[in-house]
Amino acid sequence: MSALVVIGAQWGDEGKGKVVDLYSEYADIVVRCSGGANAGHTLVHEGTTLITHLIPSGVMHPGTVCVLGDAMVIDPWMLVDEIKNCQTHGLLASNDDLLISRRAHVVMPYHKTLEAFREKKASAIGTTLRGIGPAYEAKVARRGVRMGDLINKDRLRDLITQNMEEFTGTDHALDSVESMTQEAYAIGKQLEAYYTDTGLFIYESLQSNRRVLFEGAQGTMLDVDHGTYPYVTSSSTISGGACIGGGVGPTAIDAVIGIAKAYTTRVGHGPFPTRLDIAEEENMRALGNEFGATTGRPRECGWLDMVALRYAVRINGMTGLALTKLDVLGGLDDLKICTAYDIGDRRIQSPPDTLDDFSMAQPCYESFDGWTEDIQNVRSRADLPKNAQAYVKAIETMLDIPLTLLSVGPQRQESIEIFRPFGLQG
Numbered sequence: 001m002s003a004l005v006v007i008g009a010q011w012g013d014e015g016k017g018k019v020v021d022l023y024s025e026y027a028d029i030v031v032r033c034s035g036g037a038n039a040g041h042t043l044v045h046e047g048t049t050l051i052t053h054l055i056p057s058g059v060m061h062p063g064t065v066c067v068l069g070d071a072m073v074i075d076p077w078m079l080v081d082e083i084k085n086c087q088t089h090g091l092l093a094s095n096d097d098l099l100i101s102r103r104a105h106v107v108m109p110y111h112k113t114l115e116a117f118r119e120k121k122a123s124a125i126g127t128t129l130r131g132i133g134p135a136y137e138a139k140v141a142r143r144g145v146r147m148g149d150l151i152n153k154d155r156l157r158d159l160i161t162q163n164m165e166e167f168t169g170t171d172h173a174l175d176s177v178e179s180m181t182q183e184a185y186a187i188g189k190q191l192e193a194y195y196t197d198t199g200l201f202i203y204e205s206l207q208s209n210r211r212v213l214f215e216g217a218q219g220t221m222l223d224v225d226h227g228t229y230p231y232v233t234s235s236s237t238i239s240g241g242a243c244i245g246g247g248v249g250p251t252a253i254d255a256v257i258g259i260a261k262a263y264t265t266r267v268g269h270g271p272f273p274t275r276l277d278i279a280e281e282e283n284m285r286a287l288g289n290e291f292g293a294t295t296g297r298p299r300e301c302g303w304l305d306m307v308a309l310r311y312a313v314r315i316n317g318m319t320g321l322a323l324t325k326l327d328v329l330g331g332l333d334d335l336k337i338c339t340a341y342d343i344g345d346r347r348i349q350s351p352p353d354t355l356d357d358f359s360m361a362q363p364c365y366e367s368f369d370g371w372t373e374d375i376q377n378v379r380s381r382a383d384l385p386k387n388a389q390a391y392v393k394a395i396e397t398m399l400d401i402p403l404t405l406l407s408v409g410p411q412r413q414e415s416i417e418i419f420r421p422f423g424l425q426g
């Protein structure tokens with residue numbers, strides 16, 4: 001087994017950074033497939049905390065090659081800063097440690113301007129303001145700037161001119177095309193040494209049995225096609241997106257591990273059936289430190305939503321589940337899992353396919369007894385308090401896939417490994 005996809009099974013912020021960091025120990029290559037600096041991974045190890053937005057979480061493992069794949073939208077200015085920050089921590093010492101696809105698209109300054117302008121309107125999505133939506137729009141409209149274009153000054157100038165014509169009326173229309181071309185070219189030249197045909201590199205690596213981990217960004221319910229549209233991001237966040245963004249065929253993938261918190265959070269606007277009332281939400285937010293790594297926004301918090309999670313198993317073809325932040329639930333008397341939604345007089349087990357229905361969905365709950373013991377130092381499933389064992393067993397049974405990992409704290413070692421990734425034996 002050499003190709004593993006790891007995706008978020010909820011609305012993002014499931015703790016992918018920690019799980020990918022752990023699994024990277026077993027991987028030769030870690031590929032970020034889609035999205036851009038809207039993601040934020042907080043990586044903690046031996047007193048070092050590193051937040052990355054573009055570089056995959058595999059970066060904490062020297063020797064693991066990090067790849068920025070074809071379907072990403074990259075802010076090259078942020079990327080240069082992130083590379084420098086990693087290098088001050090002794091990471092990414094060699095140019096071969098990071099590979100960037102020439103096919104990936106560039107988030108240009110005018111994308112952020114346009115998004116800021118739109119997000120002030122009533123139709124706002126609650127985005128991260130990182131220019132993601134406008135960059136993907138430009139890509140699909142076939143006028144996007146790709147990473148490869150950054151180092152071809154004439155093409156870059158033509159593309160910027162073409163795009164600026166679309167932005168008459170915004171501040172950037174006043175900027176000179178020439179100065180933007182020079183700045184973008186200069187930043188492209190700083191990244192050129194990392195440019196590679198990443199799809200070919202991944203294909204050849206799989207051919208020679210190197211282990212490749214495809215790291216998803218955001219979460220299943222934020223997928224542009226399968227999420228709570230229009231309150232979604234603009235990319236394919238489900239496991240299929242790993243093929244698009246990695247440049248590999250579906251038959252190359254051996255396993256798909258979904259990551260879910262032991263409860264649910266979301267940021268931005270859109271339906272959230274299991275959201276807690278204000279006092280309970282504040283308590284859970286404080287316990288779980290639920291503030292966005294990218295924007296610092298407080299996250300909305302709710303009970304575990306099995307309707308959404310079962311959907312994630314189906315739509316991603318999940319073969320296993322890593323459950324994170326189990327420790328956060330410690331001390332709560334009574335825990336709930338949503339097993340179905342009621343919409344009017346209909347009871348449904350799968351998420352509605354219209355926003356109207358989703359907005360009306362009322363959760364049906366099953367209750368579980370909580371536990372009071374601190375579980376951060378527990379390293380085996382059998383040593384968890386009885387009620388915690390019952391809670392995770394219920395999740396496993398309801399989803400009908402195995403749990404592969406339980407995370408009981410932010411540190412790398414605060415984890416219960418049940419199965420190793422890539423079919424490796426413990």
Ligand code: IMP
Pocket residue numbers: 011012013038039040125126127128129130131132133217218222231232233234267268269
């Ligand atoms: P965008 O990706 O910045 O366009 O934002 C679209 C929606 O996706 C908003 O609701 C964001 O809050 C949400 N979103 C984007 N990235 C993340 C993430 O990494 N975690 C959680 N939510 C995200």
